[in-house]
Amino acid sequence: MKLKRINIIFMFMLVVMLAACGGNDGGGEGEGLEGSVVIDGSGTVYPLMSRLAEDYMINEQENVSVEVSRSGTSAGFKKFLVEGGGTDFNNASRHIKEEELAEAEKLGINVKELKAALDGITIVVNKENDWATELTQQEVIDIFLASANKKNWSDVREGFPNEPIQTYGPNENHGTYEFFWETIIGEQDLVDNINLQQDYATLVDLVTKQKNAIGFFGYGYYESNKDKLNAVKIDFGDGPVEPSLDTIKEDGAYAPFTRPVFTYLNEGMAKEKPQVLDFAIYAMKNAGTAAQETGFAPLPEEELQSSVDYLEGLNETNETKE
Known part of the structure; x- marks a missing residue:
C-alpha cells in the first residue's frame, strides 16, 4: 500500500510538471519573465494588439x-x-515614412517592421440612410473631395435626397486618415466641413446621431458597432462589394480599399528587455487568430512565420551574446 501511494504521488507530480511545460502557442523561450512592454500608436490596430497583450499576460x-x-x-x-x-x-496603419526612418537612423534606433494583418477602409452611414447603401468608388471620392463640390446627397446621384452631406473621419494623427487622403483621395484637398476626430468612439457616436452622416474608419470598428451603423457596399467596377473578412484581401474584391497594418519593433529594446522580444514572437505567432477575432483579415501563415523566424533569430543572437 505504501509503494502504491508513493507511485500515485509521483504520477501527480509528473502531471503537474508536464502541465507547467505546456501552454499556448507561446512567444520565445523566456520562462518567468517580468517587467513591462510599452506599446502606442494606431487606434485602428489597438483592438488587435490589445487582444494579443491580454492573452499574453493571461496565458504566457x-x-x-x-x-x-x-x-x-x-x-x-x-x-x-x-x-x-x-x-x-509603435502600431501603425501605414508604412513608416522616409523622414521617420531618417529620424530613427539619426537616433541609432534599429526599427523592424512587423506586418500584422489586413484592414479595409470601411465607409459607414447612419442606420436611417436607406439611399446610399451602395456607392461607386468615384462617388465615395467625390463626397470627400473638395473640388468635386458635392454638398448635398442629390449632387452625388439623381434620386438621392436634397439634404446636406455631413462627412466624418479620423484626424491627421491617424494612419487611417493618411491612407484615405493619400491612396483613396490621391492627396487632394478634402471638403472644408469634414469633421475629423481623434477618438474612434466619438466618430461612431457622431455618425449614429446624424441621418445625413457618412464617415470612414477601419473595418474592425464597424464590425464592433454594426448594430449602430451600416457599411456601404463599394462598386469598384465589377459590382457592389461588401467589406468582410473574405473580401478584405490584397488580391480580394475589396482590394482598392484594403491596406496592411503593422507594429514596429525597436530592436534595441528587444535586446535590452527579454520580455519585449518574447512578446513580439508571441504576437506574430498568434496574430492570425487574434486578427479574425478583432475584425481584421489574417495574413497568410507563411508571411507571419517569416516574421517569427526573424524574431527567433534575434533571440538566438541574444542568447549567444549572453
Missing part, C-alpha cells in the same frame, strides 16, 4: 505588464523615436 507571462495605448500612428511614432529609448513598439 503573468508577471509581464503589456501596456497598449492609442495616440494614433503619427503621434505614436513621435513617442517611439525618442533619444535614449521611447516606446517598445
Whole structure:
C-alpha cells in the first residue's frame, strides 16, 4: 500500500510538471519573465494588439505588464523615436515614412517592421440612410473631395435626397486618415466641413446621431458597432462589394480599399528587455487568430512565420551574446 501511494504521488507530480511545460502557442523561450512592454500608436490596430497583450499576460507571462495605448500612428511614432529609448513598439496603419526612418537612423534606433494583418477602409452611414447603401468608388471620392463640390446627397446621384452631406473621419494623427487622403483621395484637398476626430468612439457616436452622416474608419470598428451603423457596399467596377473578412484581401474584391497594418519593433529594446522580444514572437505567432477575432483579415501563415523566424533569430543572437 505504501509503494502504491508513493507511485500515485509521483504520477501527480509528473502531471503537474508536464502541465507547467505546456501552454499556448507561446512567444520565445523566456520562462518567468517580468517587467513591462510599452506599446502606442494606431487606434485602428489597438483592438488587435490589445487582444494579443491580454492573452499574453493571461496565458504566457503573468508577471509581464503589456501596456497598449492609442495616440494614433503619427503621434505614436513621435513617442517611439525618442533619444535614449521611447516606446517598445509603435502600431501603425501605414508604412513608416522616409523622414521617420531618417529620424530613427539619426537616433541609432534599429526599427523592424512587423506586418500584422489586413484592414479595409470601411465607409459607414447612419442606420436611417436607406439611399446610399451602395456607392461607386468615384462617388465615395467625390463626397470627400473638395473640388468635386458635392454638398448635398442629390449632387452625388439623381434620386438621392436634397439634404446636406455631413462627412466624418479620423484626424491627421491617424494612419487611417493618411491612407484615405493619400491612396483613396490621391492627396487632394478634402471638403472644408469634414469633421475629423481623434477618438474612434466619438466618430461612431457622431455618425449614429446624424441621418445625413457618412464617415470612414477601419473595418474592425464597424464590425464592433454594426448594430449602430451600416457599411456601404463599394462598386469598384465589377459590382457592389461588401467589406468582410473574405473580401478584405490584397488580391480580394475589396482590394482598392484594403491596406496592411503593422507594429514596429525597436530592436534595441528587444535586446535590452527579454520580455519585449518574447512578446513580439508571441504576437506574430498568434496574430492570425487574434486578427479574425478583432475584425481584421489574417495574413497568410507563411508571411507571419517569416516574421517569427526573424524574431527567433534575434533571440538566438541574444542568447549567444549572453
